[in-house]
Amino acid sequence: xxxxxxxxxxxxxxxxxxxxxxxxxxxxxxxTKARAMPPGEVIKLLIESNLRGRGGAFxxxxxxxxxxxxxxxxAKPVYITVNADESxxxxxxxxxxxxxxxxxxxEGCLIAAHAIQSKFVFIYIRGxxxxxxxxLQAALDEATAAGLLGDVQILIHRGAGAYIxxxxxxxxxxxxxxxxxxxxxxxxxxxxxxYASPTLINNVETITTIPVVLEVGPEEFAQIGVPxxxxxxxxxxxxGNVVRPGAYERPHGITVRELIYDxxxxxxxxxxxxxxxxxxxxxxxxxPDEIDTKLDATSLGQKGLFIGSGVITAIDDRACIVQxxxxxxxxxxxxxxxxxxxxxxxxxxxxxxxRAVEDGTASEADFDLALDVCDRIIGKCLCVLGDSxxxxxxxxxxxxRDEFRAHLEHGGCLxxxxxxxxxxxxxxxxxxxxxxxxxxxx
Amino acid sequence: MxxxxxxxxxxxxxxxxxxxxxxxxxxxxxxxxxxxxxALEQVSEALDLSPAYCMxxxxxxxxxxxxPAGTHTIEVCTNVCCGLVNAQAVLEAFERELGVxxxxxxxxxxxxxxxxxxxxxxxxxxxxxVDHRYRQSVTPEDVSVIVEELRGA
Numbered sequence: 118x119x120x121x122x123x124x125x126x127x128x129x130x131x132x133x134x135x136x137x138x139x140x141x142x143x144x145x146x147x148x149t150k151a152r153a154m155p156p157g158e159v160i161k162l163l164i165e166s167n168l169r170g171r172g173g174a175f176x177x178x179x180x181x182x183x184x185x186x187x188x189x190x191x192a193k194p195v196y197i198t199v200n201a202d203e204s205x206x207x208x209x210x211x212x213x214x215x216x217x218x219x220x221x222x223x224e225g226c227l228i229a230a231h232a233i234q235s236k237f238v239f240i241y242i243r244g245x246x247x248x249x250x251x252x253l254q255a256a257l258d259e260a261t262a263a264g265l266l267g268d269v270q271i272l273i274h275r276g277a278g279a280y281i282x283x284x285x286x287x288x289x290x291x292x293x294x295x296x297x298x299x300x301x302x303x304x305x306x307x308x309x310x311x312y313a314s315p316t317l318i319n320n321v322e323t324i325t326t327i328p329v330v331l332e333v334g335p336e337e338f339a340q341i342g343v344p345x346x347x348x349x350x351x352x353x354x355x356x357g358n359v360v361r362p363g364a365y366e367r368p369h370g371i372t373v374r375e376l377i378y379d380x381x382x383x384x385x386x387x388x389x390x391x392x393x394x395x396x397x398x399x400x401x402x403x404x405p406d407e408i409d410t411k412l413d414a415t416s417l418g419q420k421g422l423f424i425g426s427g428v429i430t431a432i433d434d435r436a437c438i439v440q441x442x443x444x445x446x447x448x449x450x451x452x453x454x455x456x457x458x459x460x461x462x463x464x465x466x467x468x469x470x471x472r473a474v475e476d477g478t479a480s481e482a483d484f485d486l487a488l489d490v491c492d493r494i495i496g497k498c499l500c501v502l503g504d505s506x507x508x509x510x511x512x513x514x515x516x517x518r519d520e521f522r523a524h525l526e527h528g529g530c531l532x533x534x535x536x537x538x539x540x541x542x543x544x545x546x547x548x549x550x551x552x553x554x555x556x557x558x559x
Numbered sequence: 560m561x562x563x564x565x566x567x568x569x570x571x572x573x574x575x576x577x578x579x580x581x582x583x584x585x586x587x588x589x590x591x592x593x594x595x596x597x598a599l600e601q602v603s604e605a606l607d608l609s610p611a612y613c614m615x616x617x618x619x620x621x622x623x624x625x626x627p628a629g630t631h632t633i634e635v636c637t638n639v640c641c642g643l644v645n646a647q648a649v650l651e652a653f654e655r656e657l658g659v660x661x662x663x664x665x666x667x668x669x670x671x672x673x674x675x676x677x678x679x680x681x682x683x684x685x686x687x688x689v690d691h692r693y694r695q696s697v698t699p700e701d702v703s704v705i706v707e708e709l710r711g712a
Contacts (some may be wrong), residue, residue, distance in 0.1 A: 194574075206638045206677040237574070244581075244622045245678055246693045249684035272572055277581050278621030280676065294606075296619040312574060356640045356681035363682045386622055430640055431682070444639055454619075498573060541642040542650055542674045544621075547662040 122343075123329040123350050124322060125366050129215040134252060136259045139220040144264060144448025151228040152267075156187075159232035163327065163334035167348045170302035171210075172200055172320030174282075175398065175414055178327075184307035185233040185315045195235045198292065199226060201242040201253075201321045202276050202283040206398040206448060207428035207485035210352035211321035213364040215242075215249045218325065221269065225324035228331065230269045237270050241288050244276040273535040284500045285318045285455065293461040298454045299354035299500035308554040313425045320426075322352060342369030347424070358388065358537070369424075370416075376429050388433040390505035392517075398445045400504030401512030402432075434556050437536035438520050441554055442513035443471040447543035449506030460503030463494040465553045467510050468545070474521055477529035484514050484521055562590055566605035576606050584617050594626035621675070629664040629671035631709045633657075634688040635697075637674045640681035644699075649685045652699035656706050667703055670709055 127133050127142030139145070141244070151159050157245035163179030170176045185195055199222070201318050203211040215222060224386060226238045242250050253274055260266060274292060281287040282297040291297035310316025326349060330338045342348045347369035353376060356362045360382030367376070373393055377383065384390050392404040395412075398421040403410070410416050414424055432441065470487045473479035491507035491514075523531055530536065566583040583606060586700060587598040594617050602644065603610045617623040635641075635650045645665035650661065653672050657665050661674040662669070680686035683695035697705075 128637060203679050204677060207681050208677075209681050212679050237682045243679070244585075244620070245675075245688065245691065248693065274578075275581065275585065276620070277585065279619060279621060291581070292578055293575065294580040294616070296616055328670060336563075354681060356684070357643050362684075394639070430643070434644060434645065441639060444642060449678060520711070537645070537646070538639070538642050538676050541639075541647050542637045544661075544674050544676055547674070 171322035202521035358433035393431035451545035457498035640675035
């Protein structure tokens with residue numbers, strides 16, 4: 118049985134930032150192994166391991182790599198872009214990985230570059246990550262000086278504050294020096310990505326897992342977690358009202374209850390759990406009766422939930438769920454790039470409707486209107502940012518309808534200033550926007 | 560090295576120089592403190608783009624200041640994970656201490672206060688980025704010390 122810590126192996130106690138320390142825990146041995154193999158063999162190993170993307174979409178990594186044309190099939194260069202634009206609320210795993218095992222990420226980049234025969238890797242890191250950028254750049258400089266890169270170039274590109282650049286085509290636009298507005302697909306990045314060339318895009322955790330797959334071997338990796346679909350481990354991001362929040366690497370299949378109560382020490386102050394943000398703020402919320410669900414794609418999928426980027430945020434009984442839904446909707450309204458109407462306008466509708474519920478000025482019909490707005494966003498835009506606002510809001514309206522209704526009966530928030538989220542400021546409040554619809558029009 | 564030369568040096572690392580617009584705007588902002596027309600003109604000159612194009616890109620990203628900003632910035636995460644453990648109280652403490660609202664700069668031009676979306680430090684709330692360096696587990700009691708530190712610097 119493989120140890121639980123794979124991606125963060127060697128860095129359980131303290132970060133492994135310099136090359137010598139990383140080599141001492143077996144670093145770059147898998148790169149040597151990979152480079153001794155034909156590129157296609159490495160892709161085959163990834164397919165056999167059934168490693169899937171850790172950024173949120175859970176797409177099979179090996180298959181994605183296999184879509185990239187080999188150099189004999191295409192005259193253009195092929196690129197790798199690593200998505201380090203971690204901005205999903207509740208997510209901090211990629212930051213932990215970059216701070217704790219930066220060389221493992223670089224080793225993963227180089228193995229991936231060998232697999233698809235790419236000579237150019239871009240790591241797109243979110244602009245706010247200053248310390249993380251410095252740690253990663255220092256590791257890259259060391260690896261370069263040690264001659265580990267060979268004929269591959271790795272460039273760390275810093276973003277400038279835009280959640281949408283974590284969407285793969287928004288990221289490509291941004292990297293090309295444009296506003297980070299998503300593209301229409303197809304063509305998919307594997308065919309026409311960066312500079313209209315074939316481009317492999319993977320999340321930091323996914324790329325960092327590649328050396329692990331080679332180390333433990335694809336057959337054994339495929340047995341970790343919940344085979345066949347959810348193999349390997351995840352660096353779970355535990356936060357919210359728990360006693361011991363943190364990044365915990367565990368195999369797929371651990372339950373939300375185990376994470377919150379056994380690992381996280383339970384709900385702080387001995388309070389009651391009210392809801393859990395699972396996967397990130399982009400997904401439906403979980404209710405306490407669902408916390409024995411295993412964290413794997415299949416078990417979560419059966420309940421209409423998603424594993425996303427491995428987020429588990431515990432929300433205790435002091436929080437007003439309407440305020441929670443409102444704050445989530447405000448985030449997506451702020452981050453909508455404005456390209457697709459359902460997302461640009463729909464997120465504003467949701468914020469306006471939820472505020473009316475919170476203020477007690479909405480009516481029962483507005484709940485259905487909110488659900489209708491969600492329905493008119495989901496699946497109707499170029500990317501999933503709008504869906505990411507609609508899914509959590511719809512789940513709050515549906516799963517907590519009694520609490521929503523109580524707001525109307527009470528003529529406003531039941532919790533008032535006692536809610537843990539009372540009065541929470543949202544950056545979108547810094548803009549002055551006219552309402553999307555007049556009351557008469559509602 | 561002039562700003563233009565510095566930007567052109569960075570641009571050489573990319574297959575297409577336009578890709579260097581974010582690092583270029585970052586360099587320009589470091590020099591000017593924000594992005595006045597002159598800064599955008601320098602970036603456009605260095606990358607052979609129009610100032611209007613540079614403005615359209617700069618306005619898309621939250622980290623670029625299109626108005627003059629303070630010498631120091633304090634950014635308080637007010638997304639839900641920090642919110643659940645009282646980010647609002649931290650933000651309010653900064654508002655009281657500085658006498659400005661989120662998005663504003665103190666009248667002496669020293670400190671800009673902002674509320675920002677999730678900074679990715681959810682296990683140590685509340686996260687406050689002071690001049691883009693994360694302070695973890697910040698409480699309202701820490702606020703006056705942080706402000707004093709910046710005023711003294």
